[in-house]
Amino acid sequence: MKKGKLAIAVCLAVLLSGCGREVQLPVDPAKDKPIVVGFSQVGAESEWRVANTESVKAALSEENGYDLIFEDARQEQENQIRAIRTFIQQDVDYIVFSPKVTTGWKTVLQEAREAGIPVIMIDRDIEEQDRGLVTAFVGSDFRNEGEKAVRWLESLLEMQGRESDPVRIVHIQGTMGSAAQIGRTAALEQAVQQHANWEMAAQECGDFTRAKAYEVMTAILKQTKDIDVVYCENDGEALGAIDAMEEAGLKCSAADGVIVISFDATKLALQYCLEGKIGLDVECNPLQGPYIDEIIRQLERGEPIEQVKYIEETQFDCFTITREMIDSRNY
Numbered sequence: 201m202k203k204g205k206l207a208i209a210v211c212l213a214v215l216l217s218g219c220g221r222e223v224q225l226p227v228d229p230a231k232d233k234p235i236v237v238g239f240s241q242v243g244a245e246s247e248w249r250v251a252n253t254e255s256v257k258a259a260l261s262e263e264n265g266y267d268l269i270f271e272d273a274r275q276e277q278e279n280q281i282r283a284i285r286t287f288i289q290q291d292v293d294y295i296v297f298s299p300k301v302t303t304g305w306k307t308v309l310q311e312a313r314e315a316g317i318p319v320i321m322i323d324r325d326i327e328e329q330d331r332g333l334v335t336a337f338v339g340s341d342f343r344n345e346g347e348k349a350v351r352w353l354e355s356l357l358e359m360q361g362r363e364s365d366p367v368r369i370v371h372i373q374g375t376m377g378s379a380a381q382i383g384r385t386a387a388l389e390q391a392v393q394q395h396a397n398w399e400m401a402a403q404e405c406g407d408f409t410r411a412k413a414y415e416v417m418t419a420i421l422k423q424t425k426d427i428d429v430v431y432c433e434n435d436g437e438a439l440g441a442i443d444a445m446e447e448a449g450l451k452c453s454a455a456d457g458v459i460v461i462s463f464d465a466t467k468l469a470l471q472y473c474l475e476g477k478i479g480l481d482v483e484c485n486p487l488q489g490p491y492i493d494e495i496i497r498q499l500e501r502g503e504p505i506e507q508v509k510y511i512e513e514t515q516f517d518c519f520t521i522t523r524e525m526i527d528s529r530n531y
């Protein structure tokens with residue numbers, strides 16, 4: 201509840217408590233009045249996204265004292281901007297959003313600020329110059345995720361004694377302009393520049409979906425099958441690319457085939473990792489709901505908050521993954 205509303209609630213309760221009788225201060229109004237949160241989700245393009253939505257819904261539930269207004273933007277930034285404007289008109293207590301891309305948010309974020317509504321950004325980041333308009337950010341360090349992948353590839357090739365051989369890489373990118381794509385792409389592109397023997401054989405957008413990645417990989421395979429590594433920017437894309445490669449008769453294996461690298465570490469993709477088809481899956485943790493709940497509670501209590509929170513993430517490779525690791529995961 202915003203401070204202004206809280207003050208009004210307290211005054212009203214004092215007035216209504218009756219003349220002459222002992223004045224009773226109300227119980228904490230935050231407990232009887234739900235905290236209204238408008239959440240603009242980018243879409244439902246991947247298993248990761250579905251797990252992210254569920255995590256937010258579970259944490260900001262009615263039982264936890266929230267009234268959550270959920271809006272699915274279906275991959276359109278315009279829909280996100282419209283949803284945020286509607287939340288402002290509805291005078292919600294907090295706005296949560298996962299920005300599709302990094303640019304184009306300044307005006308609407310300024311409107312939220314003028315309305316005095318704190319904005320919590322999750323999952324993906326926005327351009328540095330607009331970050332000051334956001335109260336808090338909870339998400340992933342995508343550049344760091346990409347660097348983990350690159351380091352793993354370097355050490356694998358070294359272990360296999362292939363560090364000087366030509367390495368032909370196919371790169372399937374995520375939604376262009378999203379922080380996840382920008383960070384993961386930057387890490388790979390830098391590594392390609394730094395290794396004289398690494399070559400970008402093809403670079404296409406798979407839009408973070410299995411279907412699109414299957415389509416672009418099928419087209420790439422018509423041009424060339426001389427591929428050593430396929431770097432996919434999420435699990436859906438990795439599964440689509442593997443479907444296409446297997447159909448074309450290529451073997452996906454970090455030991456003796458095409459090395460497939462992926463991000464997210466959803467259960468289905470980790471199963472592929474256990475079977476040896478995905479060489480490395482860098483975890484990207486979608487379970488961000490509890491962090492948002494915590495930030496809101498701290499803001500409600502007037503406590504200082506951590507403005508930027510990068511979630512801790514690990515990685516799984518086909519040489520060390522176990523069934524138990526997969527079974528113990530929630531998404």
Ligand code: GYE
Nearest residue numbers: 245246248249380408434
């Ligand atoms: O990797 C992908 C998704 O922004 C981290 O978006 C997220 C990415 C995630 O759809 O699966």
